[in-house]
Amino acid sequence: MIDINSLQRENIKNLSPYSTARDEYKGQASVFLDANENSFGSPLDHAYNRYPDPLQLDLKDAISKIKGVPIENTFLGNGSDEAIDLLYRAFCEPGKDNVIILPPTYGMYEVSANINNVEIRKVNLLPSFQLDLQGIAEAIDERTKLIFICSPNNPTGNSINRSDIETILANFKGIVVIDEAYINYAKQKTFIQELTEYPNLVILQTFSKAWGLAALRLGMAFSGRPVIDILNKVKPPYNINQATQDLALKALENLEQVNEWIKITVSERAKLTEDLLGLASVKKVYPSDANFILVKVDDAAHLYNSLVDQGIITRDRSKVTLCEGCLRVTVGTPDENETLLEALKLLSNA
Template sequence: MFDINKLVRSNIKNLAPYSSARDEFSGEAKVFLDANENSLGSPLNKWYNRYPDPHQVKVKQAISQVKSVAAESIFLGNGSDECIDLLYRCFCTPGKDNIIICPPTYGMYQVSAEINDVEIRKAPLLDDFQLNLAHLETLADENTKIIWICSPNNPTGNSLHRQDIETVLNNFNGLVVVDEAYINFARQKSWVQELAEYPNLVVLQTFSKAWGLAGLRLGMAFASKEIINVMDRVKPPYNINQVTQELALKALEEVGQVNDMIRLLVDMRNALAEVLVQLPGVQKVYPSDANFLLVKINKARDVYNYLLEKGIVVRDRSNVLLCEDCLRITIGTEEENTALVDALNQLN
């Protein structure tokens, strides 16, 4: 039976969170003399001399409308990486607890675990890049606090079977984090709508991919109010800056444009896959539900270096488990995709 009180670190349970100046009053005000800001303004001729909303209320309300999720079930992080780190700091006791990752997968799950001195256990994906449920079951014990699942997965690009994720959620009493950074490019349904059914579920999404706002560093975590409350207690008071909040609000008014970009990127992904698979030296183009392709190619490292000489940067994943001789290629503009194909044709 899932019990969040058994997961939260004891020092976090007893934590008195920092109370910012903006937390200590309610209602509207015209004169702010509480936060030691520069009352004369800023060189930018905007009100950036004032601290941003520490609770990002307007942004969460806008996201709530788009995602059909209650605002109190939303946490905003300085990129998804902050959400990942906070989950460790809230729920994993250093030197005692462990987590499970399923490589090949996003590297920050491991890096953040190492930073927080949390043991990492690995249940590698099967040859078809799906979960190895039997291995997961053998690894989990009473000190396993989080299982990390990336779907669509990075770097493989595929979606993990929904019924397998359901099995993990139903049989594990710790947190199950489903990272959906690439969900907008997939046909599968987001897990965001399942929060009420699974109290141990945390869903990560981001503004970096489909929304095209990687430079803003804005990640989202969706979970029960109880989990979000714990994360809010631990986060820095002003973790999302004013500019990011303003631009995110503008972007959330342009859902139609974002959907158009998603459709175009998916069409270009499919078209590029059809071209690449016909090139000499290409052994396989793996099916993708993301905005990138994993391509198995002869002498991948040599091809990577050759493309660099042509001014084209892809990601060499040859040293990653199950991705030997593979390049990960982001879907670019039509001109960029054409330049890539032309360069590969010249190589052959």
């Protein structure tokens, strides 16, 4: 059995977390004179003069009803990026420990490692965009603390083979982070049901994609109680503001609308893939389980710039490992997808 507490940095083991004014009493109260807030209110309609619940219990309870994950196994961050950063800060000794990332993948794993002065060991995906299990095994040593696996992967769009992830979970003695930002669009199941089986598993999800709340910056991390307790210990005291908590709670009441958007996006993804394959400038469209597709084209930089000139923004990924000559295209609304296709047709005929 993996002892999560032993994986912590020594200074984090001994850390006394900040105690908020609202942590220091139990029960109900009507007069709050403990936190040096403006007692007269706020210039807004809502009572934003009070600090928010530092553990976001109402919001976590609502998420629990949808995800089936207990509150004590849930962490909420200022975007998934906060959870990524806190994992480094809690488990990786700067200048000593290392992490493994699997390019091409989400860029913030590397940025956060650099910010926290943690060595990055890159094990490229295979040409099939699947895990190089042998390469990963060879990269691991006694100072390897984290392995980041993005599934469905960004920017390639594919899900990682479940059995390969399970192999790493069963054999790696550090923490395995599975970033499921795009899981709502995938055929593959979430790893949430495996939380009780693997104490070293951390699952990242987000409100930025399927839930359509990218502007709120709200991410979720699910894990065993020891990991969640550590994240709560090192996070800023009020990391999720009250406005975000209120709006997210309201959004969770509209699950049917979100599910309908997911269905439309998946349908449009299939249609856009087929239509793109009919264009002379498109060499390949990679299979996707996300809300975007990776498209190999004749001249990615030229095509990207030509689309920008028409007010259409894609992402040029042609300089990314294994993505040479590729654009990453988000699946838009039916009208947006049609606008893109018409522009590409004109460019192909130019």
